[in-house]
Every structure is written in C-alpha cells, then in structure tokens.
Amino acid sequence: MCGIIAAASTRNVGKLLVQGLHKMEYRGYDSAGIALHQENSIAHLRSVGKVQLLEEKMIEEKPKSKLGIAHTRWATHGEPSEANAHPHKSKESVYIVHNGIIENYVELKESLIAKGYDFTSQTDSELIAHLLDFFINKGNSMIEAMYLAKEKLDGAYAIAAIDLKDNSNLVVARNKSPLLIGLGTDEMFAASDPLAIAQLTNDFIFLEDGDVASISAEEYKIYDSSKAEVTRDVTHIDISSQATSKGDFRHFMEKEIYEQPEAVSSTIDGRIGGEDVLDNIFGLGSSDLFSKVERIQIVACGTSLHAGRVAANWFSSIAELPCQIDYASEYRYRNPHVDKNSLLITISQSGETADTLAALNYAREKDYLASLTICNVPTSSLARESDFSLFTNAGPEIGVASTKAFTTQLAGLMLLALSLAKSRNLNPLLRGRIIKALRLLPETIAEALLCKEKMIEIAPSIANKDNALFLGRGIFYPIAKEGALKLKEISYIHAEAYPAGELKHGPLALIDENMPVIALAPESEIAEKLISNLEEVKARGGTLYVFADPSVNMDVKAGHLIHMPKCDFFMTPIVYNIPLQILSYEVALLRGTDIDQPRNLAKSVTVE
Ligand code: M6R
Numbered sequence: 141m142c143g144i145i146a147a148a149s150t151r152n153v154g155k156l157l158v159q160g161l162h163k164m165e166y167r168g169y170d171s172a173g174i175a176l177h178q179e180n181s182i183a184h185l186r187s188v189g190k191v192q193l194l195e196e197k198m199i200e201e202k203p204k205s206k207l208g209i210a211h212t213r214w215a216t217h218g219e220p221s222e223a224n225a226h227p228h229k230s231k232e233s234v235y236i237v238h239n240g241i242i243e244n245y246v247e248l249k250e251s252l253i254a255k256g257y258d259f260t261s262q263t264d265s266e267l268i269a270h271l272l273d274f275f276i277n278k279g280n281s282m283i284e285a286m287y288l289a290k291e292k293l294d295g296a297y298a299i300a301a302i303d304l305k306d307n308s309n310l311v312v313a314r315n316k317s318p319l320l321i322g323l324g325t326d327e328m329f330a331a332s333d334p335l336a337i338a339q340l341t342n343d344f345i346f347l348e349d350g351d352v353a354s355i356s357a358e359e360y361k362i363y364d365s366s367k368a369e370v371t372r373d374v375t376h377i378d379i380s381s382q383a384t385s386k387g388d389f390r391h392f393m394e395k396e397i398y399e400q401p402e403a404v405s406s407t408i409d410g411r412i413g414g415e416d417v418l419d420n421i422f423g424l425g426s427s428d429l430f431s432k433v434e435r436i437q438i439v440a441c442g443t444s445l446h447a448g449r450v451a452a453n454w455f456s457s458i459a460e461l462p463c464q465i466d467y468a469s470e471y472r473y474r475n476p477h478v479d480k481n482s483l484l485i486t487i488s489q490s491g492e493t494a495d496t497l498a499a500l501n502y503a504r505e506k507d508y509l510a511s512l513t514i515c516n517v518p519t520s521s522l523a524r525e526s527d528f529s530l531f532t533n534a535g536p537e538i539g540v541a542s543t544k545a546f547t548t549q550l551a552g553l554m555l556l557a558l559s560l561a562k563s564r565n566l567n568p569l570l571r572g573r574i575i576k577a578l579r580l581l582p583e584t585i586a587e588a589l590l591c592k593e594k595m596i597e598i599a600p601s602i603a604n605k606d607n608a609l610f611l612g613r614g615i616f617y618p619i620a621k622e623g624a625l626k627l628k629e630i631s632y633i634h635a636e637a638y639p640a641g642e643l644k645h646g647p648l649a650l651i652d653e654n655m656p657v658i659a660l661a662p663e664s665e666i667a668e669k670l671i672s673n674l675e676e677v678k679a680r681g682g683t684l685y686v687f688a689d690p691s692v693n694m695d696v697k698a699g700h701l702i703h704m705p706k707c708d709f710f711m712t713p714i715v716y717n718i719p720l721q722i723l724s725y726e727v728a729l730l731r732g733t734d735i736d737q738p739r740n741l742a743k744s745v746t747v748e
Pocket residue numbers: 441442443444445487488489490491492493496540541542543625626629743744745
C-alpha cells in the first residue's frame with residue numbers, strides 16, 4: 141500500500157528518495173512521485189507504473205535539492221493516473237504526500253472549492269495541500285497550519301509536507317497510519333516503513349497518533365496532540381541488506397519459501413526448554429494471566445486469519461479452550477458479546493493492517509482480560525498497542541504473498557496453545573510430545589521443501605486451467621483455504637477451498653476434466669472419509685493432486701499422489717502447507733505474473 145519517504149539533508153536527496161521508493165515497492169503501488177525543494181521552485185515529477193519510470197524522469201531532469209518528499213500510491217480514490225499520483229500541491233507552493241483515507245473529504249473539498257481552490261485530482265489527499273496553504277496564508281507557521289488542518293481531518297493519515305517558503309524544514313503528522321523519523325548525520329528522514337530508510341540509518345523514532353514533527357537536516361522537534369513538545373524513544377534496528385535483497389533467488393517469495401526452516405527455528409529458539417514451553421514468553425505476567433483465561437477470540441485478515449483458524453483447533457485440543465474467530469474487518473460490526481475472562485488475540489505479519497488495528501481498538505472498550513498479538517514486526521502499531529506479544533522473528537517478508545510469516549505464525553500459535561495448557565495444568569505428556577515435534581520441525585520443513593522437483597513437474601497441468609479446487613478436512617480445511625489464497629493471489633487462477641465433506645452439497649457440480657482438485661490427506665481419523673470424497677471426484681473426471689501421508693495409497697488415475705514427510709500429527713498443517721506454496725509459485729512462474737507484487741494487491745493493508 142502507499143509509501144512515504146521524506147528527507148532533509150546537507151547533500152542532494154533526489155537519488156536517495158527514489159532508492160527509498162524502490163525499497164517500498166514490495167508494499168504494492170500503482171504510481172509514484174516526488175517533490176524537491178529548489179530554493180525558488182519545487183520540482184514535481186510523477187509517473188504511473190513502476191518507480192523505474194519516475195527514476196528515468198529524474199535522470200532526464202536532474203533536479204538538485206536538499207529537501208524533498210516522495211510517495212508510492214496504491215489507488216483508493218480515483219484511478220491510477222499521473223494526476224492522482226502524489227505529491228499533491230496547492231498553488232505551486234505547498235506539496236504533500238499522504239497515506240490513509242480522509243473520510244470527510246467530500247465536505248472539506250466543497251468548502252475549499254468555495255474558498256477558490258482548484259482541484260486537479262480525484263483523490264481525498266489533495267485537499268490536505270489546500271488546507272495547509274489556506275492556514276499558512278492566514279499567517280500560521282507550517283506546524284501551526286498542520287495542527288489546524290488536523291482539526292478538520294477525519295480518518296487515518298500519515299502526512300509529509302514541504303512549503304516553497306521554507307527551504308530547510310519538512311513537517312509530518314501521524315494519525316492511525318504508521319510514520320517514523322530516521323536519524324542520520326547531517327540529515328534526517330521520515331518514512332512510513334523503516335525498510336525505506338534502512339540503508340541510511342539504524343536509528344528510528346516511531347511517532348504516535350496525534351504527533352506532529354518538524355524535521356530539518358540538523359534537528360527534529362516532535363509535538364503531541366496537545367501541541368506540547370515531547371521526547372520519543374529512539375529505537376535502534378539493524379536491518380541487514382541481506383534480509384532485504386533477493387540474493388540468488390528469482391523472487392522474494394521464492395527466497396522466503398526456502399528460508400522457512402531457519403525462520404521457524406528463530407520463532408522457537410529460546411522459548412522452549414526441556415519438555416515444555418518456557419514461562420512468560422508472551423511478556424511478563426503472561427503465564428499468570430493465562431491461568432485465568434476461559435475463552436479466546438481471534439481477529440486477523442487473510443493468511444493470518446488462516447493461521448488463526450488452525451490455532452483455534454489447537455486451543456481446543458491442547459489447551460481445552462473454546463475459541464471464536466472473526467475476520468478483523470467484520471468483528472466490530474457484529475456487536476460481539478464478550479464472555480468473562482476472554483483473551484483477545486490478533487495475528488498479523490505487518491502489525492499495521494488497518495482492520496486488525498481497528499478491531500483491537502474496538503475490543504479495548506470491551507471487557508477482555510487482555511490483548512495479545514502474534515506479530516512479525518516488533519516496532520509495529522499492533523505490537524505497541526497490545527498488552528502481550530510474541531514476535532515471530534521471521535525477518536522482513538517482502539513478497540506480497542505471505543509464506544514464512546504464515547509458517548512462523550503457526551509455530552508461534554502452537555507455543556501459545558502450549559503455554560495456555562501449561563498455565564492451566566493440562567496435558568503434560570501431550571505438551572512434551574509436541575515440544576519434541578517442534579524441535580524437529582525445521583528439519584521436517586527442509587524435507588518438505590524437497591518436493592520442488594515434483595511441483596515443477598505438475599505445475600504445467602494447473603497453469604493452463606482457469607479454476608482449481610482445494611480440499612481438506614478438520615484442521616486441514618484452513619490449510620486448503622491458504623493454498624487456494626496463495627494460488628489465486630499470485631497466479632490469478634480462480635481457486636476455492638472446501639471441507640471435503642461439503643463437496644456433494646454443491647461444488648461437486650463443478651467437477652470435470654478442467655478442474656484440478658488439490659487435496660490434503662494426512663494420516664488422521666478422517667483420512668478414509670476424505671479418500672471416499674476423492675473417489676467421488678475421480679468418478680466425475682476431476683484430476684486429483686493428493687498430498688498424503690506415506691501410508692495413504694490410492695489410485696489417482698491420471699492425477700498425482702505426493703507423499704509428504706512423516707511427522708507428528710500436530711505439525712502436519714505446517715508441513716503440508718509447504719508444497720502448496722511451492723506449487724503456487726511454480727504455477728505463477730509459468731503464467732508470467734508479477735509474483736512479488738501481484739496486480740491490485742498491497743503487502744501491508746493500511747486502509748480499512
Ligand atoms: O500483515 P497482516 O498479516 O496483518 O496481513 C493480512 C493480510 O493482508 C495478508 O495475510 C494477505 O492475505 C497476504 N498477502 C496473503 O498472502
């Protein structure tokens with residue numbers, strides 16, 4: 141989704157702003173732009189499509205500047221076009237970039253038009269430039285104008301602005317949309333994503349909602365919502381360039397798939413000991429709190445929600461706790477009843493997903509025992525706003541399609557199921573068995589990754605289809621859903637998932653020779669029933685791709701039976717997901733899609 145980078149420096153900033161935009165490309169965007177202060181004018185360049193095109197314009201025009209703002213836009217209001225791309229300007233003087241959505245933009249736009257302002261875009265963002273210009277022209281400083289503008293704005297925003305009348309300061313503001321300041325030597329930066337400036341500094345200040353800041357090459361000043369100057373902590377983060385480059389892999393998604401054994405080790409390391417999970421790994425006091433929990437509510441989106449669906453099963457079978465799970469975007473609209481001693485769990489790779497954050501904020505008003513997040517980004521809003529947390533330590537995930545984040549979320553959620561069981565004095569033998577299996581998990585995942593050749597062999601027979609059906613039963617239904625999501629988001633093949641028993645209640649009508657049916661058949665008490673369901677598919681000409689325990693043997697006719705590594709049943713959802721990721725990747729590769737940045741999608745969905 142949209143990305144902001146801004147810089148005030150004693151050197152030229154054009155190139156480093158564009159480099160920062162490149163670093164944010166993974167987030168998903170459709171246009172890019174830059175505004176550079178040049179003493180008597182502001183150079184303003186925008187382009188539709190890749191940042192590369194903006195870079196070409198920069199090479200042609202060679203603007204020199206020590207103060208600038210830049211942006212990648214993911215269209216919300218108005219199509220992807222040069223006119224709608226950021227930065228937006230007011231009267232060649234005030235230039236802004238904005239992430240988020242201004243909810244009352246229609247009425248604000250009308251009042252600004254009435255005051256004589258011309259609008260050249262269809263966006264909700266342009267009015268911010270006009271509002272700032274209006275207040276600056278009334279004699280206010282940029283900071284004062286930003287506060288006055290904020291009083292008018294409803295919605296979520298991160299804003300960076302420059303004014304022709306000031307060649308050394310930029311002003312930023314944050315409300316419900318991430319924004320941080322990066323501290324350099326003789327230069328300062330602002331960005332919506334630390335990765336944008338990770339090559340320039342390791343020292344970051346994460347702004348809080350309501351904050352406004354002025355930034356020059358030499359200093360920064362932060363003011364809170366009451367306009368008082370405040371000090372915010374400096375966080376040192378060393379994001380290695382290795383973590384943010386593809387290395388020898390063709391795509392970040394491919395790299396991230398093959399990083400999974402190591403990523404899962406990082407999730408587990410230091411959190412288990414002997415035959416049990418260690419105490420308080422979710423934060424001081426978490427083990428005590430867990431002994432009081434009587435019910436669980438999970439909210440999350442997309443892949444993270446699928447991890448939650450698997451975990452709901454574990455909470456029930458290992459910790460003997462009932463669990464309700466909701467799409468974060470739906471949760472607060474169903475007027476949820478909260479039972480006493482309920483624990484709220486959010487799951488998110490980015491920790492910035494607007495719907496998940498909104499659900500957490502809504503839940504805060506309810507009577508939850510506490511909130512806990514399973515998250516990959518320790519500096520994210522979700523991490524800061526939750527009472528307890530466990531960071532998955534997967535390292536930056538750049539591919540839009542979530543892979544290692546999902547696998548490590550599952551490992552983290554298993555640690556949570558074990559911790560809840562331990563605090564409730566339940567199932568010590570089972571806990572010991574699962575801990576043993578968790579220790580073996582990185583190795584088992586490495587073994588599952590060896591199915592690559594087989595996936596390359598079967599990918600062509602799926603790549604030439606328009607649809608695919610994924611089947612799983614029980615805890616494998618969410619894995620089937622995740623498999624379908626992966627295939628559709630990166631290959632653009634329409635894919636759906638069903639619990640296999642539901643087939644004959646409707647979807648069986650879809651089966652013919654053009655419908656690949658991908659089924660998950662681990663050894664379980666319902667494996668035989670699943671195999672009967674698959675016989676029904678075979679009898680109707682569907683091509684089967686069955687991922688199964690080595691003990692499962694069936695005649696798949698012209699289809700494929702792929703035997704998976706043997707592992708403890710509790711690890712199987714994690715392990716069976718691996719070939720589905722590789723299959724989607726290989727299919728997408730054959731279809732020539734933009735795998736790391738699939739069309740229309742964004743990595744971090746920061747608007748509701
Ligand atoms: O950062 P989050 O985990 O909160 O993101 C939630 C979803 O947007 C995300 O999982 C999405 O579904 C993935 N790109 C799918 O691969």
